Amino acid sequence: MRKPPTPATQVAHVLTEALPYIQRFHGKTLVIKYGGNAMVDQHLKKSFARDIVLMKLVGFNPVVVHGGGPQIGQLLTRIGKESEFVDGMRVTDAETMDVVEMVLGGLVNKEIVNLITAQGGRAVGLTGKDGGLIRARKLHITRRSESEQEPEIIDIGHVGEVDCIDASLIDVLAGGAFIPIIAPIGVGVDGRSYNINADFVAGKLAETLHAEKLILLTNTRGLLDREERLLTGLDLHQVERLIADGTIHGGMLPKIRCALEAVANGVHTAHIIDGRVEHAVLLELFTDSGVGTLIHGQGGAHWPT
Numbered sequence: 001m002r003k004p005p006t007p008a009t010q011v012a013h014v015l016t017e018a019l020p021y022i023q024r025f026h027g028k029t030l031v032i033k034y035g036g037n038a039m040v041d042q043h044l045k046k047s048f049a050r051d052i053v054l055m056k057l058v059g060f061n062p063v064v065v066h067g068g069g070p071q072i073g074q075l076l077t078r079i080g081k082e083s084e085f086v087d088g089m090r091v092t093d094a095e096t097m098d099v100v101e102m103v104l105g106g107l108v109n110k111e112i113v114n115l116i117t118a119q120g121g122r123a124v125g126l127t128g129k130d131g132g133l134i135r136a137r138k139l140h141i142t143r144r145s146e147s148e149q150e151p152e153i154i155d156i157g158h159v160g161e162v163d164c165i166d167a168s169l170i171d172v173l174a175g176g177a178f179i180p181i182i183a184p185i186g187v188g189v190d191g192r193s194y195n196i197n198a199d200f201v202a203g204k205l206a207e208t209l210h211a212e213k214l215i216l217l218t219n220t221r222g223l224l225d226r227e228e229r230l231l232t233g234l235d236l237h238q239v240e241r242l243i244a245d246g247t248i249h250g251g252m253l254p255k256i257r258c259a260l261e262a263v264a265n266g267v268h269t270a271h272i273i274d275g276r277v278e279h280a281v282l283l284e285l286f287t288d289s290g291v292g293t294l295i296h297g298q299g300g301a302h303w304p305t
């Protein structure tokens with residue numbers, strides 16, 4: 001007769017249940033965007049760091065891109081400056097750009113490196129300036145009102161979009177035992193620093209690295225409708241309607257946009273998940289249903305320009 005399972009046998013069951021997922025993602029690149037709003041408390045930060053270290057140890061190739069919007073906002077408040085956003089992008093004058101570099105390239109980046117190192121991982125912190133990783137160009141936001149013929153161009157300062165990515169440094173690091181931790185700051189051909197929304201950097205990096213998954217960790221359960229129900233598996237046209245009627249707004253705009261672009265350009269799936277849930281990344285990777293909002297390839301659909 002079979003003996004009842006001991007706690008040790010139960011642990012062994014959990015481990016073997018993870019086996020198919022470990023096989024599926026072994027050697028695959030997974031780009032994880034760690035949003036500033038998901039960096040809630042020390043306990044959750046530690047659980048995130050443990051997930052990343054575990055992924056690396058079982059043979060996945062995690063690459064972390066982090067945000068830090070709320071942390072930038074806090075420092076700006078301390079120096080008496082208000083944060084202003086247009087379409088989810090921070091209006092960035094020269095002084096704000098200095099703060100962005102200090103907070104993202106310094107405080108937040110090194111905190112994540114430290115957290116992962118404390119869990120036994122070998123994290124290396126970079127900004128897009130290191131190794132010529134992210135070439136940026138100035139982002140122009142256009143608005144077309146019904147009465148005007150020509151679209152209005154809104155200047156939001158030192159805000160960039162990704163022009164191109166040279167991932168050779170990432171390949172060198174990830175090919176070794178290192179975990180790259182990337183702050184979303186790019187450099188223009190003019191040598192100037194550009195503040196880039198971290199979702200866009202994560203999306204473009206996932207495309208360049210031919211990542212299996214792009215996982216965006218944020219502070220909601222995923223993409224929600226007006227009744228706060230979780231939406232998943234939407235196509236481009238459904239998303240466009242949700243933007244037009246204002247259901248998708250603010251910080252969710254760059255997230256959904258980069259997820260759609262990434263899957264249209266070869267990333268297998270993109271996921272918007274709740275970083276406030278302990279071990280959210282592992283739950284996404286090691287369960288069939290996953291968590292949060294899934295966005296998958298739609299036969300080459302492109303975001304309208």
Ligand SMILES: Nc1ncnc2c1ncn2[C@@H]1O[C@H](COP(=O)(O)OP(=O)(O)O)[C@@H](O)[C@H]1O
Nearest residue numbers: 035036037218219220223224247248249251252
């Ligand atoms: N339809 C939507 N579903 C979920 N969140 C939304 C939606 N529209 C706007 N949001 C906002 O987007 C925010 C997430 O974006 P953001 O604040 O930039 O987070 P992060 O720091 O993780 O990038 C949510 O907290 C929510 O306020």
Ligand SMILES: CC(=O)N[C@@H](CCC(=O)OP(=O)(O)O)C(=O)O
Nearest residue numbers: 035036067068069089090197198
């Ligand atoms: C242009 C722009 O908006 N840049 C962002 C960069 C940080 C970021 O994206 O942080 P989250 O992922 O935490 O929102 C900002 O200045 O807030």
